[in-house]
Amino acid sequence: MVKRKRKRTSPSKKKRTDWLHLFKSERTQFILGVIVAFVGIFMLLAIISFFFTGAADQSKVLNVSFWQLIRSSNLEVDNWTGAGGAFIAERLVNDWFGLFSSLIPIFFIYIGLRLMRVSKFSFIKALFATAFGLICGSISSAFILDNILPDSHVKWGGAHGIEIERFLESSIGWPGIILLIILFIVIIVVTVRRSNMHKIQQTLVDNKPSFLKFEESVESEATIEPDLPEKENKPGIFSKLFSSIKEKLSSNNGTDIEEETSPEEEIEEPIETETKTADSLTPKYVVKPDDDFEIIVPKDDETDSLPADDDKGNKRDLSFITNGNQEAYDPKKDLSMFKFPTLDLLKVYNTGDREINMAEQNENKDKIISTLRNYGIEITSIKATVGPTITLYEIVPQAGVRISKIRNLEDDIALSLSALGIRIIAPMPGKGTVGIEVPNKDPQIVSMHSVLSSKRYQECNYELPVALGKTITNEVFIFDLTKMPHLLVAGATGQGKSVGLNAIITSLLYKMHPAEMKMVLIDPKMVEFNIYSIIENHYLAKLPDEDKPIITDVSKVTQTLNSLTKEMDDRYELLMKAHVRAIREYNEKFINRRLNPNNGHRYLPYIVVVIDEFGDLIMTAGKEIEMPIARIAQKARAVGIHMIIATQRPTTNIITGTIKANFPARMAFRVTSQIDSRTILDMSGANQLIGRGDMLFSQGSTLTRIQCAFVDTPELDDITKYIGKQQGYDAAYPLPEVISDAEAAPGAVDLNDRDVLFEEAARLIVVHQQGSTSLIQRKFSIGYNRAGRLMDQLEAAGIVGGAQGSKPREVFIQDEYSLEKLLDSLN
Numbered sequence: 052m053v054k055r056k057r058k059r060t061s062p063s064k065k066k067r068t069d070w071l072h073l074f075k076s077e078r079t080q081f082i083l084g085v086i087v088a089f090v091g092i093f094m095l096l097a098i099i100s101f102f103f104t105g106a107a108d109q110s111k112v113l114n115v116s117f118w119q120l121i122r123s124s125n126l127e128v129d130n131w132t133g134a135g136g137a138f139i140a141e142r143l144v145n146d147w148f149g150l151f152s153s154l155i156p157i158f159f160i161y162i163g164l165r166l167m168r169v170s171k172f173s174f175i176k177a178l179f180a181t182a183f184g185l186i187c188g189s190i191s192s193a194f195i196l197d198n199i200l201p202d203s204h205v206k207w208g209g210a211h212g213i214e215i216e217r218f219l220e221s222s223i224g225w226p227g228i229i230l231l232i233i234l235f236i237v238i239i240v241v242t243v244r245r246s247n248m249h250k251i252q253q254t255l256v257d258n259k260p261s262f263l264k265f266e267e268s269v270e271s272e273a274t275i276e277p278d279l280p281e282k283e284n285k286p287g288i289f290s291k292l293f294s295s296i297k298e299k300l301s302s303n304n305g306t307d308i309e310e311e312t313s314p315e316e317e318i319e320e321p322i323e324t325e326t327k328t329a330d331s332l333t334p335k336y337v338v339k340p341d342d343d344f345e346i347i348v349p350k351d352d353e354t355d356s357l358p359a360d361d362d363k364g365n366k367r368d369l370s371f372i373t374n375g376n377q378e379a380y381d382p383k384k385d386l387s388m389f390k391f392p393t394l395d396l397l398k399v400y401n402t403g404d405r406e407i408n409m410a411e412q413n414e415n416k417d418k419i420i421s422t423l424r425n426y427g428i429e430i431t432s433i434k435a436t437v438g439p440t441i442t443l444y445e446i447v448p449q450a451g452v453r454i455s456k457i458r459n460l461e462d463d464i465a466l467s468l469s470a471l472g473i474r475i476i477a478p479m480p481g482k483g484t485v486g487i488e489v490p491n492k493d494p495q496i497v498s499m500h501s502v503l504s505s506k507r508y509q510e511c512n513y514e515l516p517v518a519l520g521k522t523i524t525n526e527v528f529i530f531d532l533t534k535m536p537h538l539l540v541a542g543a544t545g546q547g548k549s550v551g552l553n554a555i556i557t558s559l560l561y562k563m564h565p566a567e568m569k570m571v572l573i574d575p576k577m578v579e580f581n582i583y584s585i586i587e588n589h590y591l592a593k594l595p596d597e598d599k600p601i602i603t604d605v606s607k608v609t610q611t612l613n614s615l616t617k618e619m620d621d622r623y624e625l626l627m628k629a630h631v632r633a634i635r636e637y638n639e640k641f642i643n644r645r646l647n648p649n650n651g652h653r654y655l656p657y658i659v660v661v662i663d664e665f666g667d668l669i670m671t672a673g674k675e676i677e678m679p680i681a682r683i684a685q686k687a688r689a690v691g692i693h694m695i696i697a698t699q700r701p702t703t704n705i706i707t708g709t710i711k712a713n714f715p716a717r718m719a720f721r722v723t724s725q726i727d728s729r730t731i732l733d734m735s736g737a738n739q740l741i742g743r744g745d746m747l748f749s750q751g752s753t754l755t756r757i758q759c760a761f762v763d764t765p766e767l768d769d770i771t772k773y774i775g776k777q778q779g780y781d782a783a784y785p786l787p788e789v790i791s792d793a794e795a796a797p798g799a800v801d802l803n804d805r806d807v808l809f810e811e812a813a814r815l816i817v818v819h820q821q822g823s824t825s826l827i828q829r830k831f832s833i834g835y836n837r838a839g840r841l842m843d844q845l846e847a848a849g850i851v852g853g854a855q856g857s858k859p860r861e862v863f864i865q866d867e868y869s870l871e872k873l874l875d876s877l878n
């Protein structure tokens with residue numbers, strides 16, 4: 052028989068842990084906090100009263116002990132807080148730190164609030180500030196106030212301040228003390244706010260003595276070489292200050308020098324920008340309300356230091372690459388004056404400094420702990436990271452707890468927190484913790500402005516940069532579409548899909564020059580992308596015969612996708628001829644003028660195909676649509692064609708195996724069922740999102756929860772108008788015309804079986820001298836296939852030449868007379 056050994060805890064040990072537990076309990080700490088805060092308030096009142104009543108009370112409280120004073124019942128004092136208060140105030144003020152002793156009760160009040168979990172200010176900072184204030188404040192008051200008011204009953208610097216001040220006066224003299232006090236003030240001012248340092252720097256620069264300005268102007272005229280970068284030429288403010296003073300002293304040139312404004316006067320401006328940027332990079336600040344609960348509030352990755360309308364899109368300017376002496380080809384030359392939309396077109400949401408709701412955090416923490424405890428799960432630590440819409444609680448369970456047990460408690464935790472959208476990540480990849488994502492009560496909007504003005508986006512050098520929004524740690528989430536290389540977007544209606552697509556398009560528009568990127572926008576709903584029609588001649592690509600810049604008609608979608616596959620094949624041919632493997636190398640070669648345009652070479656812009664409501668298309672057109680999509684998805688990456696397809700219904704008959712296999716990057720907004728989530732992400736999770744732009748981004752095995760950036764219709768309207776009113780190309784980027792295989796072979800055309808419209812079509816082509824299928828289609832209101840067949844018959848009859856990609860065919864017959872003769876001969 053196996054004897055089970057019971058571990059017994061000794062009674063004294065048990066007692067100790069009970070006490071510890073009691074002290075650690077939130078309620079005990081709260082009560083303690085109230086007591087400490089009240090003691091602080093009492094002391095503060097005593098000190099304040101002391102300044103008015105101290106003179107009268109002094110004789111009564113001096114030379115007696117505290118207990119004697121308290122016990123003498125017939126003693127009458129004037130201090131508002133009685134004999135005890137009078138005693139404490141006399142000791143604190145006169146015997147210790149003088150006026151600044153009032154920092155001691157303030158520190159008590161702070162400790163009280165901290166124990167009550169009301170204040171989140173760092174303990175270490177508060178302790179240092181109090182100590183610094185007591186020491187420096189007492190010295191300063193002793194030097195200033197005790198000299199001004201020598202007969203007061205108050206020792207303004209206290210015994211401590213007066214003693215040190217005396218010592219300092221004998222060792223460094225009064226000028227030394229004045230400098231020391233100024234130093235104290237500077238340290239305080241700079242510590243309180245970093246920007247104060249910049250203000251001081253700026254004031255020093257602006258109010259430089261005239262002789263320093265003169266030195267600089269002489270220096271700049273005499274020694275600065277014009278070709279050096281500006282920064283290298285400019286010595287730092289302090290080195291300039293010192294070198295100028297040194298030179299001044301050595302030459303002893305104290306004569307008045309005319310005040311002159313030097314051209315270099317405003318040189319220190321960039322310093323502010325740099326430090327600001329560095330400041331904004333500080334990733335997070337940590338709040339520790341108690342020892343075992345840490346709250347991290349990641350700082351916004353936003354920067355206002357970058358100009359709103361710089362030529363950021365020109366960063367990847369390849370126009371200066373040269374090939375020997377030959378000037379490089381500049382693809383942007385036609386629209387060299389093009390200006391990227393400015394950041395001020397985007398709305399700034401006034402979120403201010405994010406205040407975290409301590410009560411909410413503590414409440415959630417307690418509920419998580421108690422729910423887990425109810426199921427016998429103890430944890431060793433808990434940490435919260437507060438994101439814009441979600442807070443991530445990371446817990447470390449006690450050794451021996453099965454992770455699957457926690458995972459199964461998802462619904463119970465959701466119930467106890469009465470919140471939708473709880474997601475448990477057990478375990479957190481690479482962290483050794485279990486994550487519990489809980490929606491915030493007061494979710495914040497992640498504005499497109501905050502995302503696009505971030506340093507990360509501004510400085511990224513991606514080929515097709517897409518800024519989606521912010522992660523739970525408040526970092527801006529950016530990816531390169533060329534690396535994805537295609538993107539699948541799903542989400543139930545009203546969960547933020549269209550906003551997401553607009554955010555993607557906007558982030559591309561803010562970085563890509565019209566020469567570098569074209570978009571094909573397919574929108575069966577007809578309303579979503581209409582707003583982009585205005586930028587047709589800048590950014591859109593379409594079939595040359597198509598009237599509408601946004602493709603809404605299902606039959607046109609098939610043609611456009613077929614045309615894109617043709618464009619893809621044409622591009623592959625060009626790449627092959629150029630002996631390169633990818634569009635980037637091809638374009639580099641072309642810019643370097645190492646590819647001859649006479650051999651068909653041309654600069655290839657990226658093409659981004661965005662399809663909204665893909666489900667609708669598959670339902671109506673089925674295979675016809677799926678085939679070209681699958682082809683493009685499989686092959687188009689190398690030639691710069693990338694697809695983003697969005698659907699409301701992520702079912703398996705819409706997102707088929709072929710499509711899924713070729714779309715490794717997926718964006719899932721909230722979906723209605725776990726099955727839908729599995730279809731889009733291959734795992735559950737999207738069904739637990741909270742909507743309004745809350746999404747999961749999956750790329751291979753990694754899954755990131757992101758709050759999508761919000762861009763509203765008026766903002767899009769402003770952006771597209773800003774682009775639309777600028778000079779664009781003559782037309783949208785033409786996609787090649789395609790004719791089906793059967794129609795493409797001229798040999799297959801039987802001229803004895805001519806279309807009834809044949810003669811009229813021939814006359815139309817000759818009169819317009821334009822061999823365009825779309826012209827026939829438009830004039831006779833016939834479908835594309837019939838118009839294509841007519842064109843083949845015209846080619847077989849020798850009226851027009853062969854197909855030339857996207858260009859119209861050559862017309863061989865110059866006038867109507869010759870045409871009539873030819874038609875007669877055919878009859």
Ligand SMILES: Nc1ncnc2c1ncn2[C@@H]1O[C@H](COP(=O)(O)OP(=O)(O)OP(=O)(O)O)[C@@H](O)[C@H]1O
Binds near residue numbers: 496548
């Ligand atoms: N990122 C976001 N931040 C804040 N609110 C958002 C965000 N995205 C969407 N919303 C809110 O949700 C509403 C619906 O969004 P959206 O139109 O993008 O949904 P949808 O998924 O495209 O719906 P449908 O498929 O019916 O067109 C928006 O009007 C907006 O109020």
